[in-house]
Amino acid sequence: MRVLLVDDEKELVSTLAERFSLRDIEADWVTTGEAAIKSVASKTYDIAVLDVKMPKISGIELKKKLEEINPVLKYIFITGHGSEEDFMTASSELSAEYYLVKPVNIDDLIQKMKEILINPDKRDSLQHPL
């Protein structure tokens, strides 16, 4: 499994990537949407973990751009919204996607990634992805 982590908090993505590598998961990290576009254009990833709120390009906008480059790439959103309810209200566009609220549990995150990669269609039918 090859993962791209995208969040403007460098300390967060770099540490998460290190923890993935300790679990033998190949993970790259970037802190901007522009860098994510370059990464996906130059390397094949199975899944991208995107922060929802980032400067310049939001996670939602970024997903649309990455889909044009790699149509089979899968996504998980992570959000700093105060609660799941806040997030769902603010981002109804994402209601059928997987998302996790910060701080995330790495085991939950890996579990969600596996679920998406094993059965990508399952996410569309989930009422409560968490």
Next chain:
Amino acid sequence: MTSRVDINGENALKFFGKMTASISHELKNVLAIINEKAGLLEDLCAMAEKGRPVDPERIKAVSEKVIKQVQRGDEIIRKLNSFAHCTDESVCDVDLCEGIKLVSCLSGRIALMRGISLATDQMSDPVIINTNPFLLETLVWLFLDFAMDAAGEGKTVSITAEKQHANVVVRFSRLKGLAGMQQKNFPGENEKSLLAALKATAVIDAAAGEVIISFGQY
């Protein structure tokens, strides 16, 4: 001075909501980083238990980053606390420089999301006025919000407070896109009612790229 908050109740609530939502996002990020650093320490301990050597310097470096994030969180909460206490008194002596720095700090993440830098470092001496601190901060935010639009993405908004003859002025400068925004009808009704409540006036100088709020008789 009319110091009742309810004349601008809706503005005030929106301002309060906007600031606290932004701060809660930032605190979530701080907690998320601490969470990952703590998790990494746990991972390294688990490795050591299995006989894989762990460099003590690595542990030290991770711990130092946890401390840094705790300090960051503490600073955010300190600013939030100052903000919460600005409703304690309806009228009091306020250092305008401190008020501007507080609003800039609280707006930091909003500015970052819009690709804007905020510069408040040109203020040194206190500029004291007797006013309603919460209405003042609401007014500064509304003008800063406009100034960020006027500056444009990737630019810096400079904010200063200074005494000018009998007045005290707050100046938002380096607003390169201001000339093209005249049609935007600013200040609007909300800003005008706050200006009236605070006995202040505003001037937009498109040629100079500045927006100036003037508080009279100080």
